[in-house]
Amino acid sequence: GAVVSQHPSWVICKSGTSVKIECRSLDFQATTMFWYRQFPKQSLMLMATSNEGSKATYEQGVEKDKFLINHASLTLSTLTVTSAHPEDSSFYICSALGGGSAKNIQYFGAGTRLSVL
Amino acid sequence: SQKIEQNSEALNIQEGKTATLTCNYTNYSPAYLQWYRQDPGRGPVFLLLIRENEKEKRKERLKVTFDTTLKQSLFHITASQPADSATYLCALDLGAGNMLTFGGGTRLMVKP
Numbered sequence: 001g002a003v004v005s006q007h008p009s010w011v012i013c014k015s016g017t018s019v020k021i022e023c024r025s026l027d028f029q030a031t032t033m034f035w036y037r038q039f040p041k042q043s044l045m046l047m048a049t050s051n052e053g054s055k056a057t058y059e060q061g062v063e064k065d066k067f068l069i070n071h072a073s074l075t076l077s078t079l080t081v082t083s084a085h086p087e088d089s090s091f092y093i094c095s096a097l098g099g100g101s102a103k104n105i106q107y108f109g110a111g112t113r114l115s116v117l
Numbered sequence: 118s119q120k121i122e123q124n125s126e127a128l129n130i131q132e133g134k135t136a137t138l139t140c141n142y143t144n145y146s147p148a149y150l151q152w153y154r155q156d157p158g159r160g161p162v163f164l165l166l167i168r169e170n171e172k173e174k175r176k177e178r179l180k181v182t183f184d185t186t187l188k189q190s191l192f193h194i195t196a197s198q199p200a201d202s203a204t205y206l207c208a209l210d211l212g213a214g215n216m217l218t219f220g221g222g223t224r225l226m227v228k229p
Contacts, residue, residue, distance in 0.1 A: 006160070032215065043206065043221045044161070093160045097215050104149060104215055108160030 003027055004096050006109025013084055014117055021079045021112045023094030029074035030096035034106060035067070038091045050077045084116045120144060121220035123207060129226045130197055138192040138223045140207035147209040150183055150190050155204045155222065164205075165192075197227045 003026040013019050023033055031052050036044040048069050049057045056069035066088075068080040077096075081088055091113055095106035122141045130136050140150070149168045153161035167174045167183045167190070174181045180193040194201050204224045208217040 004160075034216070043219045046216060046218075049216060091158075095160070104166060104210065105151070105163050106215070106217060107163065108153075111158065111160045113158070 002098055002102065002105075002107045004094065004107045004109045006094050006112055008112060009110060010113045010115075012115045012117065015085050016083055018080055018082045019084055019114060021081075021092055021094070021114075023077045023079070023096070023109050025075045025096040025107070028096070028099060030077075031074060031099075032097040033071060033077040034095045034097070035069060035077075035079050036093045036095070038093060038111075040091075044093060047079075081114065084114070086116045089114055089116045121207065121209060121218060123205075123220040123223045125221055125223070127224040127226055129228065132198060132227055132229050134197055136194040136197045136201065136225055136227070138205050138207075138225065140190040140192065140220055142188050142209055142220075145209060146185065148212065149210055150181075151208045151210075151217065152179075152181055152190075152192050153206045153208060153219075155206055157204075161206055194225075197225075199227045199229050201225060202227050 005024045005026055007022045033050040035047045037047050038044050046059050047062045050069045050071040052071045052074050058064045066082055071077040091111050093111040095108045098105045120143045151166045152164045155161040165181045167181045169185055178195045182191045204222040206222040207220045
């Protein structure tokens with residue numbers, strides 16, 4: 001149980017284009033999902049908290065107009081990197097907050113490697 | 118500001134030995150602390166959660182301790198195996214909305 005699917009796993013795009021990343025909780029409903037960014041040999045940096053049916057909460061320094069988050073259902077959150085530039089190249093990971101006895105545990109997707117040319 | 122420190126240097130041990138990883142934190146009193154495993158190019162996988170009122174927690178070959186006075190957690194893997202080789206991350210709750218702050222992780226290499 002508690003499987004989170006993230007798609008795509010790897011994407012290459014041209015500078016100036018937009019990329020959408022999907023995060024799905026497959027066998028449970030997730031009111032809250034999180035989006036992280038990870039640079040090589042560094043830890044996860046929280047970008048935003050996504051709550052179903054409401055606007056995402058962005059961490060300081062994260063441009064909400066550049067990283068659009070939509071959490072339209074209890075099993076799907078999407079992150080769209082708009083007008084991507086080479087500096088946006090990174091490893092993006094989502095997580096979904098468990099429920100019940102797992103309410104404090106985050107279940108992670110496999111991550112998306114974004115390369116912007 | 119809150120700070121979480123994990124040994125950034127890789128820990129190399131021999132198969133069968135016990136691996137001990139350290140997580141130190143400052144300027145915060147978390148209600149709970151978690152340990153995750155991350156393999157290269159993959160998302161973290163939850164291992165254990167320990168609450169502030171718990172001193173120790175075990176799961177199979179894993180053991181976690183939590184000393185709120187020292188502001189430190191130790192993560193032990195007994196009878197280590199090459200398959201245990203990975204980066205291990207500790208994470209503290211921020212006290213709001215179940216958000217976590219992650220340490221930099223320690224890479225463990227278990228040699229056969």
